[in-house]
Amino acid sequence: MRASAQRRVPGGKRVRVHLELEGGAVMVAEISGDFFLYPEDSLKALEDALVGLSASTTEGSVLALVEHIFASHNITSFGFTPHDLARTIWEALR
Amino acid sequence: MIWRLLPFEHNRAAMNMAIDEAVCEGVAGQRSPPTIRFYGWTPSAVSIGCFQNILDEVDVEECRRQGVDVVRRRTGGGTVFHDQAGEVTYSVIAPEPEMGRDILASYRRVCGWVIDALSDQGITAEFSPINDIIVNGRKVSGCAQTRRRGVFLQHGTVLHSLDAGRMFALLRVDREKLAQKGLGSAEERVTSLSELCGCTRDELLSSLRQAFLRGKEHFSGDLTSYERDRALELARSRYGNREWTFSR
Numbered sequence: 001m002r003a004s005a006q007r008r009v010p011g012g013k014r015v016r017v018h019l020e021l022e023g024g025a026v027m028v029a030e031i032s033g034d035f036f037l038y039p040e041d042s043l044k045a046l047e048d049a050l051v052g053l054s055a056s057t058t059e060g061s062v063l064a065l066v067e068h069i070f071a072s073h074n075i076t077s078f079g080f081t082p083h084d085l086a087r088t089i090w091e092a093l094r
Numbered sequence: 095m096i097w098r099l100l101p102f103e104h105n106r107a108a109m110n111m112a113i114d115e116a117v118c119e120g121v122a123g124q125r126s127p128p129t130i131r132f133y134g135w136t137p138s139a140v141s142i143g144c145f146q147n148i149l150d151e152v153d154v155e156e157c158r159r160q161g162v163d164v165v166r167r168r169t170g171g172g173t174v175f176h177d178q179a180g181e182v183t184y185s186v187i188a189p190e191p192e193m194g195r196d197i198l199a200s201y202r203r204v205c206g207w208v209i210d211a212l213s214d215q216g217i218t219a220e221f222s223p224i225n226d227i228i229v230n231g232r233k234v235s236g237c238a239q240t241r242r243r244g245v246f247l248q249h250g251t252v253l254h255s256l257d258a259g260r261m262f263a264l265l266r267v268d269r270e271k272l273a274q275k276g277l278g279s280a281e282e283r284v285t286s287l288s289e290l291c292g293c294t295r296d297e298l299l300s301s302l303r304q305a306f307l308r309g310k311e312h313f314s315g316d317l318t319s320y321e322r323d324r325a326l327e328l329a330r331s332r333y334g335n336r337e338w339t340f341s342r
Contacts, residue, residue, distance in 0.1 A: 016147060016150060018147070033146065034172035034173070035170060035171075036170040036171060036224065037145065037170060038240075038241060039242070040145075040240060040242070076197065078197070078198070
């Protein structure tokens with residue numbers, strides 16, 4: 001099953017999340033948009049971290065995961081916050 | 095630090111992006127000097143940010159029908175239509191310490207050079223973080239920046255004249271973005287130098303060169319043969335490669 005969500009962050013950028021779900025869990029995740037992320041290669045770490053995530057995960061758990069990847073990969077984002085991304089992922093999961 | 099100014103040239107989209115990367119590699123390997131280049135796109139092209147999903151952003155079939163190149167940049171940010179006749183693109187490539195670690199401050203600094211050039215043409219423009227320059231609320235210039243292997247790259251475009259109808263036929267317009275900015279149509283969101291002051295593209299280019307080089311020791315030079323060969327290789331293997339362009 002394919003699931004998507006997107007948001008235009010007020011004063012910021014567009015974030016889109018496309019997920020492929022199987023058996024209630026994420027198999028493939030793509031995060032896209034016109035934002036800026038440094039270092040750029042860290043987007044893959046964010047996408048990889050979503051694989052295996054359960055469709056019933058809470059928004060708080062998604063936020064904790066996103067914040068962990070931001071911290072562990074020293075990510076700086078412009079155009080969205082970890083909270084914006086977590087909310088978009090959670091909306092796609094729902 | 096002595097900067098190199100490359101001559102203005104038109105290239106295909108893949109080559110333009112490949113030259114930026116080849117120079118970045120040269121700077122990383124201390125084989126190339128910090129470099130400023132101004133350039134055009136022949137044929138006209140659409141570039142997309144490295145994080146964008148191409149099919150969400152671009153009418154690829156319409157681009158193909160009109161003979162417009164489509165290229166994925168190695169920088170983030172949004173979709174840009176590079177009109178062969180209607181814009182000037184710049185790149186600034188330097189060791190990261192030269193431009194500072196503060197990302198927003200460095201965007202502001204380079205955009206300040208563009209604003210100075212517009213001021214030289216009698217236009218009052220302002221920086222609109224993170225990556226736009228606006229005149230009376232309408233965008234006239236956008237840019238994107240990356241930092242890899244200790245090298246800073248910012249490239250951006252300044253609109254000289256605008257074929258808005260063509261631009262928005264090629265791009266999938268984000269209506270929510272327009273609504274947030276209080277604009278009713280995509281055409282209302284952008285403006286150009288020819289609309290604002292009537293200067294020629296050569297006059298704009300001259301003002302940009304002066305503003306970018308102000309206070310910098312510099313020389314006028316060409317790409318080295320190594321840089322050009324590497325750019326040709328990158329144009330073929332990456333920027334002209336469908337796998338990279340359609341990677342997301």
